[in-house]
Amino acid sequence: MGTARYFVVTPQKALERTGALSDALRARRDGGFIWLDFANPTAKDLTALIEPLGVHHLAIEDCLDEDQVPKTEEFANHTFILFNRYRYEDGTATVEEVNFFVGDRFVVTVHSHGIEGEAFGDRLEATVRRDLQRALRGPDFLLQVILDDIVDEKFNAIEALEDQLDAIEEEVLHTVGGLKPSRLIHLRRTLLSLRKSLSCEREILVKLCRRDSPYISAEAVYDFRDIYDHLTKFFEVVEICRELITSIMEIHLAMANNRMTMVANKTNHVMRRLTLIMTVFMPLTLLAGIGGMSEWSMMTGPENWRIAYPAFLAVMALMGVASYYLLRLFDARDRPDAFLYPGADRHEEQAPAEADERRQ
Numbered sequence: 001m002g003t004a005r006y007f008v009v010t011p012q013k014a015l016e017r018t019g020a021l022s023d024a025l026r027a028r029r030d031g032g033f034i035w036l037d038f039a040n041p042t043a044k045d046l047t048a049l050i051e052p053l054g055v056h057h058l059a060i061e062d063c064l065d066e067d068q069v070p071k072t073e074e075f076a077n078h079t080f081i082l083f084n085r086y087r088y089e090d091g092t093a094t095v096e097e098v099n100f101f102v103g104d105r106f107v108v109t110v111h112s113h114g115i116e117g118e119a120f121g122d123r124l125e126a127t128v129r130r131d132l133q134r135a136l137r138g139p140d141f142l143l144q145v146i147l148d149d150i151v152d153e154k155f156n157a158i159e160a161l162e163d164q165l166d167a168i169e170e171e172v173l174h175t176v177g178g179l180k181p182s183r184l185i186h187l188r189r190t191l192l193s194l195r196k197s198l199s200c201e202r203e204i205l206v207k208l209c210r211r212d213s214p215y216i217s218a219e220a221v222y223d224f225r226d227i228y229d230h231l232t233k234f235f236e237v238v239e240i241c242r243e244l245i246t247s248i249m250e251i252h253l254a255m256a257n258n259r260m261t262m263v264a265n266k267t268n269h270v271m272r273r274l275t276l277i278m279t280v281f282m283p284l285t286l287l288a289g290i291g292g293m294s295e296w297s298m299m300t301g302p303e304n305w306r307i308a309y310p311a312f313l314a315v316m317a318l319m320g321v322a323s324y325y326l327l328r329l330f331d332a333r334d335r336p337d338a339f340l341y342p343g344a345d346r347h348e349e350q351a352p353a354e355a356d357e358r359r360q
Contacts, residue, residue, distance in 0.1 A: 002041040003118055005125070009033050011136055015129060025052050033105035033139050035128075039112040039121050046110065053106055054078065063099045063110045070200035072207055078103035079213040081143075081204060084197040085111070085120075085150050088157035091164070093190045095197065098150060100143060102215045107139045109146065124149070140220040144227065151201075151230050154194075158237055161191065165241055165248075172252050179252050188245050191238055198235040205231060280323045 006024040008016045010032030018024045024034045038045060043064055049055040054077030062068055062082060073080045081100040086093070101108035112120050127149045128135050128142065135142040165187065172179050205228035207213070209221050216224070 002045055003039045003121065004041065004045060005037040005121060007035040007037070007125075009035060009136060009142065014132055014136065015125075021048065021052075028105055033107070033142075035139075035142060036106070036108045037121055037124060038108070038110045039118060041110060049101075049108065053101070053103060053108070055101055055108070056080070059099075059101065063097075066097060068097060070197060070204055072204045072213070074213060078106075079215055083147065083150060083201060083204070086154045086157050086194060086197060088160045088190070091186075093157070093193065095193060098146075100146075102139055102143055102213065104215070105139060107142050134223075138217065138220070140216045141223065144220055144223040147227055148223075151227055151234075154198075154234055155230070157194070158234055158241075161187065161194075161241060162237070165244060169244070169248055172248055172255070179248075181249070181252070184245055184249055188242065191242050191245070195235065195238045195242070198231055198238060202228065202231045202235065276324075276327055279327060280320055283319055283323060 004021070006018045006021055008018055008024055008027040010016070010027075013032075015035075018027065021036070024036065028034045036049070041063075043060065046055070046060045046063060047057075050057065050060075054075075056075040056078070059073065059075065059078075059080040062080070068082055070084050071082050079100075079102045081102065083098045083100065085096040085098050087096075088094075096111065099108075099110040101110075109124065124146060128145055131145045135145050168179065168183060168187070205224055208216050208224045209228060211218070211221060
């Protein structure tokens with residue numbers, strides 16, 4: 001169920017709340033201007049504004065449609081502005097539309113499609129009362145006060161996103177393989193939606209500062225420029241965060257590849273050792289298979305076993321040692337650095353000697 005608040009703004013009574021729309025409209029005719037705030041309204045609530053304020057029915061349709069991008073449109077009797085309220089809490093982004101009608105001595109705000117309507121309305125009222133001296137200067141200044149508060153709320157969301165991004169970066173640097181790419185993808189989508197909102201809202205502020213709307217005075221342009229500067233700054237921060245997400249993903253993939261390479265190198269080292277052992281023992285196994293049976297006894301004679309078998313074992317030991325050192329020699333020759341830097345060890349040994357000769 002929607003709620004509505006009607007305020008009369010006059011220099012004498014400041015911000016006064018009335019109980020009915022008719023009272024606010026009557027006070028508008030007597031002087032000053034009015035502020036109508038609707039939270040989660042129905043079509044009937046907004047249609048009631050067509051006759052007294054000249055609100056266009058297409059703008060009312062945009063207010064009731066929750067899937068709109070920020071924009072501003074000029075109608076015969078008012079300027080329609082659609083802005084986004086952006087919040088980021090507990091890893092969840094919430095985007096809420098806030099609609100404005102600005103015309104001759106009236107401002108209408110429409111917000112909260114089922115989300116904390118009264119709480120946000122209380123906050124807007126408190127914001128206006130806190131900066132009442134500026135709001136009393138006219139409907140355009142009241143619009144600026146509310147927009148400034150909405151943009152400041154975006155800053156809190158951006159700070160929360162930056163903190164989460166910093167935490168993910170620390171996690172990637174200190175815990176290899178501990179990052180879930182889905183977190184970065186979710187954060188990237190959040191930044192994309194925020195970037196889209198900021199980009200459109202900057203265009204809105206450009207039009208307001210250019211005074212495309214006849215209801216924006218020259219004095220209020222300076223305040224709207226300040227909001228534009230904030231949006232530009234936030235847009236640049238979001239762009240930096242998007243680039244940082246790409247860098248974090250690249251670091252994560254590089255560290256994962258390095259880890260896989262290290263594991264592969266360890267596996268290759270183990271297989272190299274096993275191959276060395278197998279190569280050393282293959283001829284010994286062949287020799288033991290042939291000479292360790294009756295063939296060796298037949299060649300040396302059974303009566304010479306005390307000398308023959310020790311000699312057989314000695315030959316096997318010599319073959320094993322010779323095979324080991326030959327494999328070590330071939331392994332040293334096959335190393336990549338031996339091809340890239342031939343004779344490096346020899347040059348390193350000769351370098352101190354050459355240095356001593358030059359000193360002498």
